Each structure stands twice: as structure tokens, then as C-alpha cells.
Amino acid sequence: VSEWKQVLAAMFPTSSVLDCGGAEFEDGEEVYDAIGGLLQGSSADCKNEDDIRDICLQMFNTLKLSNGHAASKQVLLDTPVQLSQISAECGKSTVDARKLEKAEAKLKQKQGRRNERDSQKTTSPLVLEEASASQASSKKDSRVDLSGKNRTYDIRIENFDVSFGERSLLQGAELSLSTGRRYGLIGRNGLGKTTLLKMLASRSLRVPAHITILHVEQEVAGDDTGALQSVLESDTVREGLLTEERLLNARIANGTLGRFKCFCRIFTLLGMETVRLSEIYAKLEEIEADKAPARASIILCGLGFSPKMQTLTTKEFSGGWRMRLALARALFAKPDLLLLDEPTNMLDVRAILWLENYLQTWQTTILVVSHDRNFLNAVVTDIIHLHSQRLESYRGDYENFVKTKEDRLKNQQREYEAQFQYREHIQVFIDRFRYNANRAAQVQSKLKLLEKLFPDNFEKLSPPVLQLDEVEFYYNTDQRLFTQLSVSADLESRICIVGENGAGKSTMLKLLMGELTPVNGIRHAHRNLKIGYFSQHHVDQLDLNVCSIELLLNKFPGRNEEEYRHQLGGYGITGELATRPVASLSGGQKSRVAFAQMTMPCPNFYILDEPTNHLDMETIEALAKALNKFKGGVVLVSHDERLIRLVCRELWVCEHGNVRRVEGGFDEYRDILQEQFRKEGYL
Structure with missing residues (x-):
């Protein structure tokens, strides 16, 4: 290697090729591409291309061999080189500067491409596993479906499998949905409830072609369409009829038919247009198209859209409000099968109560994933329990499911003992x-362990622990969120804040934490107060490209892996779940990771903004027990009636720029909302 480099140093004293090792070249051809032209043009004795290729190959092999040696074996050019002697041995050297520059540029370009490939390997976007479904096919059912003679709106899917990547979620499962029934799909986080809805919505599982499906999954796109108009447009039948009506009337009014010279033909076409218009008007009357704007407005009002908000364009709304628009569109369109995935996550208590009342009179089929047991008790007629890679159906609401399941287990136990x-x-x-x-x-x-995961080995803090005194706050002077807000909490507090979306609940939490500074008034916090905060948008604050262990390590460095695993394990993130990228976890599993992160520094006061979103029922129950055993203070914003009743001793209603305490608790608040619905005509 030393000899080759000395030769090259003599022939091309300015060449950066000398700085390259064997790792810079993939084969002898790359060496030839880099310096072959220079060798050919620089030495009188080296004109044959094949000879030069052989020399380049020898150089590559020698450099490669040198690259594999230990660092101590490498030869450094730190001794004088006799240029005249080497030049004489190689022949007359005639360096072509242009060729030299071209060779160096080519080498740099190759190195740049190699660096780019290496960079892409380390920063390539995360590729997530995909869901798939398969089912046993029935030629008879397929023929009936294709013939258009299948008029039933019942859905029965037999012997099907659903998987997510290499993980099997359902095996040999059966699903029966009778038209007009409202089904609640329940099961622990990560078992495949959301994936099952997606397989139905995409028709990866065979649903009769004439059955319309709507899956409320993605928010409405933001554009210049008004909110009310966006909802109206979701009824494609009505929109199609109205569009055709406008076209026909325009053709008649603009004299389109007048271009025909034959009077008889004009008369015939005019008659056809008139007949079609009559059919359209009859159909519009049948579907009560004239009442559609009022019906759409009622749905929007029920979901929290004021009359002014209904006139705004969709691009003026945040993501949460666009999700409400997506729900409003689905309710207005009345599909044959409505698929809802945690619909209460995006709603406040008032909107949830309205939705419960609205869905109780729903005429077609609903399949809803929800962990809100009060919502399920109010809405569903049947429960489908996903567990052990299969689906089990139960008649009745959630409470009836719990009772029936217990009875089944008792019967199984008796049968087991009798037939042992x-x-x-x-x-x-x-x-x-x-x-x-x-x-x-x-x-x-696991649930018993979760109940112990809010450590309380901290000193007692004398009140006031956390206080807002005569606070005024606004983001702009035209919209004052709070005026003269005075509230306080201590380590004994169990407070739930309710109110409509936009009333300022999350803003109030940020004022309590000190993340926002009052325009006027004072925030007081005990010097030893240590707040743990769970954000409503906690998933956005997680690094989705790393695993849960790395997430905690980056947030709380200096501990061993066993400590991180123990912290995650308490929230059900165990084994290989802890080493999977956070992006691949289910919504509920991501929430558990967020809880593990929040509790690791052992706070003495928790502020929780919608903590039950995506959590399964078992985890919500365990969370309630954990908060009740916790010796510190708790302030939470929640729409989950079950959690509120289990945990909170005080209910604060956030509205009209202030916060008031409801003495009768959740029951009184519910009665107030029901009375408002009756007065406003939403029920």
C-alpha cells in the first residue's frame, strides 16, 4: 500500500485519492473510474486500458487488505519520498489538470451518494405493520350479492381471521349484526377493536355491496365549505337530486333546447325534461329534502356548534371540531352501517348526553367501540366482547353483559366440576x-399493581397548595375567557371540571400549572408542590419513533433498563410491547406509556386533562381506585361519567368566563343539561 501511495503521490501530488482507503471503493471498477484516465494520460508506459484496469484491481485488493488490518499496521507517509527516482521508474509524468479535477469530482460524488445512503438507513421513516383480513368464501353468497338480488340488511361474516403484521388478532371468528340493532364492541386495549372496524369499513371483510358503510375515523378536510353545507353534502342522494334539478332548470331557462330546428323534436325533449323534473321533485319530497338544513343544524347544535360556528368554513376549525363535523356528517347521512370508534373522546359531557339521546332512536345498524360504560348502557342493545382471538355476543347493555358473563363463568365452573x-x-x-x-x-x-402506581411518600403540604385569586385571562381582548376567577385546591382535593368545549377548561388547567400567566390576578403555588400533568393530546408529546424504554430513558436518564421496564410493566406495557416503536401501539397502550412517563418523577399533585381517552374499562376502573388511594391532590377534566362518580367529590362547571361549583354533583349537572335540551328543542 505504501508503494502504491508513493507512486500516486509522485504522479498526482495534489490528488485527494491519496486520502481514500479501501472502504471508499466498492470494487476495482470504482478505482478505475477514479484514476484510470489519469494513469492513462500521465505515463508513457501505461497506455493499454486492460493493463490499467489490472493495476486498478491490484490497487483495490491491496487497499482492501490494508483496510482490514489493525490501525497499528497502517503505513503513514511521514518520511521523505524520492520523487525523481519514482518518476524515472514510472516514465514521464504528464498530469492533465482537467482530468485530475474530473476524477476528484467523480470520487466526491460517489462518496456523497454513499453518505446519503448511510444517512437514509439511520433516518428512514418508520415503516409500520399493516392489518389484513381473510375469510372463508361462499360461492352462493357471492353469486347472490353479484346478482343484486340480496336485499337483506343483516350482516353475517363467518370463519374469518384478522391480523396485524405477524400478530393474529382474530381466528375463526364470527360476526352477526342485525339491522336496527346497536352493538357495543368491547375488549382490552390492543386486542384489535379498531382494526376490526377498519376491515369492515374497507370491505376487507365481505359486507353485501348494497349496504352503505360510514366509518367516523378521520377529521373533515379544511377548505372553504361552510360547516352546515359540509354536513348537507354528506347526503349524496339529496345532493345528486338537487344538482340534477339545477342542471335541468338551467337547460330549459337558457334555451338549450332552442338550438334544435325540428319543432317536434323540441317538444319531445321538453316533455322528457319535464317528466324527469317531476320525478326529482317527488323524490325530494319523499326524502323531506326541504327539512334537511334544519335537521343538519339540530345535529350540529347538539354537538356543540353555535349558529355562528355553523356559518364558518371547515378550515377555520381545529382538529377536534373537525372530528365533530365528521360525526355530524355521519349522523346526517344515515348509513346502513355506522361505525364509531370512541365517539365520546372528542365530546364534552353536554354533547355526550345529546348523542346518547340521539342514538337511542337510530333506525339502522351501529357498531361502536367505547370504553365509556355509561354511554354503552344508554345506547347499545347488544354487546360484542372481543377476547382470546374471538367474538362473543351478549344481548342487552353493558351492565347486563357483566351479569351474564358472571353467570356463564359460574356455569362453566359447575360444568367443569361435574364432568371432571x-x-x-x-x-x-x-x-x-x-x-x-x-x-x-x-x-x-396487573390492575392491582396499577392501583399502587401513584406513590405518595411525600410530606404533607399546608394549604393553600394551589390557588388562583381574581384571575383575568384572554388570548385576545375581543375574547375574554376568564374574569375574576378565584379557585383553590389542596392535597385533599378531588375536583372534576366540566363544561362545553371552548369554555376554557384546558386553559384553566394551564393557569393552575403556571404554563400560562394571568393578565390580572395572582397564581399561588406551594414551594414544594410537584405537579404531574396528563395532556389531552398526550400522544402528540410522545416520540413515536422510539420504543417505550427509550422514551423513558431519554426523559429520565441515568437509570438502568430494569427500572424503566418495571415502571412500564405496572401499566401493562410488558415484554416485547416495551421494545416496540410507540407508533405501533394502540391508542390505549400509548395512553399507558404516557401515564408511566407522568408518574415516574413521583408528583404530589396531579392535573389530568381527559385521562380516560382510549383506556379500556378495566384500566379506567383501576385508575379510579389508584386516584382514590393517592394521598395528594387531584384536579381533572373528564367527560367519563363513571370516573367522575368514582373519584370526584367536587364538580366545577366552567362557563361564561367563570367557574361555579355544583352542589348536587354530576346528577344535578345532568338534570340541568336535560332541561336545556328540552327548552332548546333538541330532544
Whole structure:
């Protein structure tokens, strides 16, 4: 290698090729591309192309061999080189400066491409696993569906599988949905509820072609369409009829028919247009198209859109409000199958109560994923329980499901005990029972652990611990959110804040935490107060490209991996779940990671903004028990009636620039809202 470099140093004293090692070249051809032209033009003895290629290949092999040696074996050019002697041996040197520049540029270009490839390897976007579904096909059902003779609106899907990447979520499952029934799909986080809805919406699972499906999943696109008009446009039948009516009337009014010279033909076409218009008017009357704007407005009002907001364009709304618009469009369009995934997550208590009342009179089929047991009790007629890679159906609301499930388990236990002596005949049943029993025990142990995850080994703080005194706040002078706001909390507090979206609940939490500074008034916090904050948009604050362990390590460095795993394990993020990219976790699992991150520094006061979003029912129950056992203070914003009733001793209503305490708690607040609905004609 030293000899080659000395030769090159003599022939091309300015060449950056000398700085390259074997790792810079992939093969002998790259060496030839870099310096072959220079060798050919610089030495009188080196004119044959094949000879030069052989020399370049020898150089590549020598450089590659040198690159594999230890650093101590490398030869450094730190001794004088006899240029005259080397030049004489190589022949007359005639360096072409242009070729030299071209070779160096080519080498730099290759190196740049290689660096870019290396960079892409480390910063390439995260590729997530995809969901897929398969089912046993029935030629008879397919023929009936294709013939257009299938008029039933019942849905029955037999023997189907659903997977997410390599993970099997459902195996040999069956799903039956009868028209007019309202189904609640329940199950623990990460088992595949949302994935099942997506498979139905995309028709990856076979649903009869004539059945219309709407899946409220993505927010409405922001454009110049008005909110009310956006909802009206979701009824494609009405919009199509109105568009055709406008076109026909325009053709008649603009004299389009007058271009025909034959009077008889004009008369015939005019008659056809008139007949079609009559059909359109009859159809519009049948679907009560004239009442559509009022119906759309009522839906929007129920979901929290004021008359002024209904005139705004969709691009003027935030993501949360656009999700409400998507829900409003689905309710207005009345699909044959309505798929809802955690619809209460985006709503305040008032809107949830209105939605419960509205869905109770829904005429077609609903399949809703929800962990709000009060919502399920108010809305659904059936429960579908996803567990152990299968679906089990129960008649009635959630409370009836709990009772029926307990009865089934008791019956299984009795049958197990009665038939134990015939073990060889019922081995499959026993294995299944044992699997369920073991799984239930594991779940219970995790939930009991979760109840202990709010450490309270801190000193007692004398009140006032946290206080806002005569606070005034606004983002702009035209919209004053709070005037003379005075509230206080201590380590005994269990306070829930409710109110319509936009009333200032999240802003009030940020004032309490000190993230926002009052325009006027004072915020007082105890010097030893340590607040743990759970944001409504907690997922946006997580690094989705790393695993849960790395997330905690980056946030709280200096601890060993076992501590991070222990912290995550308490929230059900165990085993390989903890090493998966956060982006691949379900919504509920991401929430659990956020809880693990929030509780790790051991706060003595928690401020929680919609903490139940995406959590399954078992975790919500465990969260309630954990907060009740916690010795510090708690202020939370929540729409989950169950959590409010289990945890909170005070209910504050945020409205009209202030906060008032409701003495009768949630029952009184619910009655107030129901009375408002009756007065405003929404019920």
C-alpha cells in the first residue's frame, strides 16, 4: 500500500485519492473510474486500458487488505519520498489538470451518494405493520350479492381471521349484526377493536355491496365549505337530486333546447325534461329534502356548534371540531352501517348526553367501540366482547353483559366440576377454561399493581397548595375567557371540571400549572408542590419513533433498563410491547406509556386533562381506585361519567368566563343539561 501511495503521490501530488482507503471503493471498477484516465494520460508506459484496469484491481485488493488490518499496521507517509527516482521508474509524468479535477469530482460524488445512503438507513421513516383480513368464501353468497338480488340488511361474516403484521388478532371468528340493532364492541386495549372496524369499513371483510358503510375515523378536510353545507353534502342522494334539478332548470331557462330546428323534436325533449323534473321533485319530497338544513343544524347544535360556528368554513376549525363535523356528517347521512370508534373522546359531557339521546332512536345498524360504560348502557342493545382471538355476543347493555358473563363463568365452573371425571372427553373445554382463568388472573394482578402506581411518600403540604385569586385571562381582548376567577385546591382535593368545549377548561388547567400567566390576578403555588400533568393530546408529546424504554430513558436518564421496564410493566406495557416503536401501539397502550412517563418523577399533585381517552374499562376502573388511594391532590377534566362518580367529590362547571361549583354533583349537572335540551328543542 505504501508503494502504491508513493507512486500516486509522485504522479498526482495534489490528488485527494491519496486520502481514500479501501472502504471508499466498492470494487476495482470504482478505482478505475477514479484514476484510470489519469494513469492513462500521465505515463508513457501505461497506455493499454486492460493493463490499467489490472493495476486498478491490484490497487483495490491491496487497499482492501490494508483496510482490514489493525490501525497499528497502517503505513503513514511521514518520511521523505524520492520523487525523481519514482518518476524515472514510472516514465514521464504528464498530469492533465482537467482530468485530475474530473476524477476528484467523480470520487466526491460517489462518496456523497454513499453518505446519503448511510444517512437514509439511520433516518428512514418508520415503516409500520399493516392489518389484513381473510375469510372463508361462499360461492352462493357471492353469486347472490353479484346478482343484486340480496336485499337483506343483516350482516353475517363467518370463519374469518384478522391480523396485524405477524400478530393474529382474530381466528375463526364470527360476526352477526342485525339491522336496527346497536352493538357495543368491547375488549382490552390492543386486542384489535379498531382494526376490526377498519376491515369492515374497507370491505376487507365481505359486507353485501348494497349496504352503505360510514366509518367516523378521520377529521373533515379544511377548505372553504361552510360547516352546515359540509354536513348537507354528506347526503349524496339529496345532493345528486338537487344538482340534477339545477342542471335541468338551467337547460330549459337558457334555451338549450332552442338550438334544435325540428319543432317536434323540441317538444319531445321538453316533455322528457319535464317528466324527469317531476320525478326529482317527488323524490325530494319523499326524502323531506326541504327539512334537511334544519335537521343538519339540530345535529350540529347538539354537538356543540353555535349558529355562528355553523356559518364558518371547515378550515377555520381545529382538529377536534373537525372530528365533530365528521360525526355530524355521519349522523346526517344515515348509513346502513355506522361505525364509531370512541365517539365520546372528542365530546364534552353536554354533547355526550345529546348523542346518547340521539342514538337511542337510530333506525339502522351501529357498531361502536367505547370504553365509556355509561354511554354503552344508554345506547347499545347488544354487546360484542372481543377476547382470546374471538367474538362473543351478549344481548342487552353493558351492565347486563357483566351479569351474564358472571353467570356463564359460574356455569362453566359447575360444568367443569361435574364432568371432571370425564376429563378425556372434555379436554378442549378444560384447556379453554384454564386459559381464560389464567388470563383473568394475570389481568387482575396487573390492575392491582396499577392501583399502587401513584406513590405518595411525600410530606404533607399546608394549604393553600394551589390557588388562583381574581384571575383575568384572554388570548385576545375581543375574547375574554376568564374574569375574576378565584379557585383553590389542596392535597385533599378531588375536583372534576366540566363544561362545553371552548369554555376554557384546558386553559384553566394551564393557569393552575403556571404554563400560562394571568393578565390580572395572582397564581399561588406551594414551594414544594410537584405537579404531574396528563395532556389531552398526550400522544402528540410522545416520540413515536422510539420504543417505550427509550422514551423513558431519554426523559429520565441515568437509570438502568430494569427500572424503566418495571415502571412500564405496572401499566401493562410488558415484554416485547416495551421494545416496540410507540407508533405501533394502540391508542390505549400509548395512553399507558404516557401515564408511566407522568408518574415516574413521583408528583404530589396531579392535573389530568381527559385521562380516560382510549383506556379500556378495566384500566379506567383501576385508575379510579389508584386516584382514590393517592394521598395528594387531584384536579381533572373528564367527560367519563363513571370516573367522575368514582373519584370526584367536587364538580366545577366552567362557563361564561367563570367557574361555579355544583352542589348536587354530576346528577344535578345532568338534570340541568336535560332541561336545556328540552327548552332548546333538541330532544
